[in-house]
Amino acid sequence: MHDKFGGLLVYAKRLGEQTARWGLGELPRWSLGVLFFALVRRVNLGVWVVVAWTRRASSLGYESSLVLLSLDEKLVIRGYSDTLNNLQSQQEQDGYVVESSRGYLIELWRTRESIWVSGLFQIPERLCSFVDITWLKKHGKRVAISRGGAFITASPKLGLQHLVLLFVQEEFGAISDVIEKSVTEYEKVSSEGETSFTCVMKFGGSSVASAERMKEVASLILSFPEERPIVVLSAMGKTTNKLLLAGEKATSCGVTNVSSIEELSFIKDLHERQEQRNEKSLFIPEEESYFLTACSYLSLRTVDQLGVDRSAVAKHLDELEQLLKGIAMMKELTKRTQDYLVSFGECMSTRIFAAYLNKIGVKARQYDAFEIGFITTDDFTNADILEATYPAVAKRLNGDWLSDPAIAIVTGFLGKARKSCAVTTLGRGGSDLTATAIGKALGLPEIQVWKDVDGVLTCDPNIYPKAEPVPFLTFDEAAELAYFGAQVLHPQSMRPARESDIPVRVKNSYNPKAPGTLITKARDMSKAILTSIVLKRNVTMLDIVSTRMLGQYGFLAKVFSIFEDLGISVDVVATSEVSVSLTLDPSKLWSRELIQQASELDHVVEELEKIAVVNLLQNRSIISLIGNVQRSSLILEKAFRVLRSLGVTVQMISQGASKVNISLVVNDSEGEQCVRALHSVFFESELSELES
Structure with missing residues (x-):
């Protein structure tokens, strides 16, 4: 038994030649004072209980704060309880439920062979006499509900980031901690049955642009009766x-x-x-x-x-x-x-x-x-x-x-x-x-x-009508597409989904039967070359060359500190020891209220000219090739061959840190014809033709 360590208490017990399962629980914030003593006691069903008491400065005296239960190395529970004087436990199908007399309900499950996990939720004291556990299985989830309104849920076969936080619906507002659980067979579905939302459905402005479109969206939502959406x-x-x-x-x-x-x-x-x-x-x-x-x-x-x-x-x-x-x-x-x-x-x-x-x-x-x-x-x-x-x-x-x-x-x-x-x-x-x-x-x-389009497309259909839907994307690819101008997704919108590893499906509200694009953490890239081509217009490019001919330690740091001080974002960068070429994000550069376009650019150049020779080039476009960078040599070979045939000079090239993007800078007037020609080569030719 360890003393408290950062508010955590760890318990382990050696039994002969084997060590029993150990648990880790967090003490409530109010109990992070002096650890008073600990006691091991046994309740029925062969469940061992370890209770750690803490001193609390209140009239309530000593209260238990941590419970760990262990059974044959296969069954463990952890949780909090006010008092365990009247611990009761009962077997519920192939799991156990342990209640305390002060209104905290603890439930746990033993799996048939391997892993176990545990959960906890609170029932307000005034509702303790109305506890009635109902087990549900709905959409792959095991749910425990009490008549008092407290409940817990967990999803099998998913990481912790997928688990759902649910709350007690009483004025006490207690939070239910949710931990992953193994799921057994379906026992009972209550009359309410549907206990949580199942998906988010987001509709853009064009999808709800009129009364008729709203009616169609309503019909679309109702065409998925198995879903309980947040719209x-x-x-x-x-x-x-x-x-x-x-x-x-x-x-x-x-x-x-x-x-x-x-x-x-x-x-x-x-x-x-x-x-x-x-x-x-x-x-x-x-x-x-x-x-x-x-x-x-x-x-x-x-x-x-x-x-x-x-x-x-x-x-x-x-x-x-x-x-x-x-x-x-x-x-x-x-x-x-x-x-x-x-x-x-x-x-x-x-x-x-x-x-x-x-x-x-x-x-x-x-x-x-x-x-x-x-x-x-x-x-x-x-x-x-x-x-x-x-x-x-x-x-x-x-x-x-x-x-x-x-x-x-x-x-x-x-x-x-x-x-x-x-x-x-x-x-x-x-x-x-x-x-x-x-x-x-x-x-x-x-x-x-x-x-209002069939998912993410291989290019802007306004530039090239033969653009095709992309069936699968990774979050990295989607982020690059969004940043460099694809209007289907918000540049920052993928972050929460990526953090939680939740698939995002982009579909067409005008054509619901189209499969759309599924965005996930990873996908099969073995046959992929390019995913999409994005054109970002009206870009300003700066060539910056150091005026000092000796070692240039700190040169890049000085350059980028100037942009940081001015609050200006940089799109694409190519560097050497004594020079750097970069492009500026036009949407952020021109959005300022107090400084006009010309004066702001003049200010940028003025600051940079203190440390370098600056060449400012306006009316440029960035062509971003999003795809499998493991084949970057093939991509660049074909891209330069196409652009050479058009008589287009690439003024800058850069590969992003995400390893899924190669960017080329050309004149604005040449951007669209480059996209059309590149699309024809990469998306309208067989893989074998490209490799040859």
Whole structure:
């Protein structure tokens, strides 16, 4: 028996020539004081109990904090208990359940041959007399549920990162620690049966762009009766762009001139019925009608066509109207206000969709992501999700499901800043990140991202119509594709899925029968050469050569410290001891509010010229070849042969650290023809032809 070590207590017992199984348990935070004493005692069923008592500064006196049970080296349990004076144990099928009199329930399983694991969950004391264990097996999971509302679940054949955190649905709010378990045969399915969500289904703006599209998405969801999804939605169609434009126009034209905004007529004609506009004009000054038509653009026509009560969005329409008026009067649109403004798009689409599902008899519940635990940094317009998000989201969604099962409809793209508590956005395309974060939080078996294309394609179909779907991708390949311009995925959205090793399936909501693209941790690369070709336009390239001819220790460090100080991201890099060529991310370079494009580039060059000779080249494109770098020599050989035949000069070449990407820099005017020619060679020829 060891004393406490970092709050952990370890127990092991030697029996003759063999050592019994040992367990490791964590002491509750309040008990990290002086270890008082330990006692070994035995209960029925041949289960040995090791109880460690700790002193606690309260009227409760000494309380037990750790329990370890061992039986024939095959059965072990660990957990916490207030008191074990009345320990009881009972055999339940081929497992054991041990209860204490103070309301902590412990369950454990013995496997037939090899490994065991254990779990723990808490029942509030006032519910102890109502304990009634029901065992379920649903979708490959073993679940224990008590009448009091406490429950635990675990998935077999998966790593710990796949296990689901579930919570007691009482005001005590106790957390259930979930540990992997082996599963025995199905015994009983309760009347509730469906005890948790099974997948995330994310739909982009084009998938819910109109009332008709929303109906099709609803039918698509209902076509998978075996699924219990969490649905993540983007804003309808081009709503985000329209909101941003409305905010920008409001800052410059003033309230009295808003009716002359060019986009006003478009919004009215496209999204508001004529009789509604005529009715408004009788009572509302002309200069204010813009705000109301902007509101109507978001939802009124869709609400009417779906037959949903307008009260579903009335409050948000009023708030949006007031916000736009405030922006016009203040003549200012800060990043913080911009995030709040664009959040109305997702808030509207989810409320409309949830209301429609309820109207057709499908129970649904709407959630704003910033109200259910999505905690982010305070980087407005490009916030990042913090680790505290995951347990908070799991607690809220699983808790609501347990108390009142319903399809969850969650806003994508949004969060709440940790410091300011203001609404934040995750950057354009951040709804994908919302979906994968929910998948990680709940440990779901699959994340589905529904787009308007048949998965990830071999190139941009707008450049080359013969682009084909890619059936399989790795997370590394997907990350490179996203970073270098593929619009199907958000650059950061794969991170939660990769961390939890959860497959992501990209499918087409317009063509649900298409297999789409499955993104996993690894795939068979034996026959793969290229996966996809991505073109990133309007790139700025810098050639930087040191002005000193001696040893250049620290030269690269000085160069990159300049970019760090200026807050500028670098795309592609090629280096030597005395020179470096790199490209700048145009989306981040041009997004600044206080510095114009020309002056910012001048400032970059000015700082670099203090240590080097700088050659600035604009209007360049990056062609990224994503694929099997084990065949990089073959890829480069064929690529240079194709580009040479087109008379194209490659101005820079770089291979990424991920080992799945080779990038070539060419002139902007040459980029598209290069992509078409490369696609023809790599994707429209047999492997044997390429190797020859």
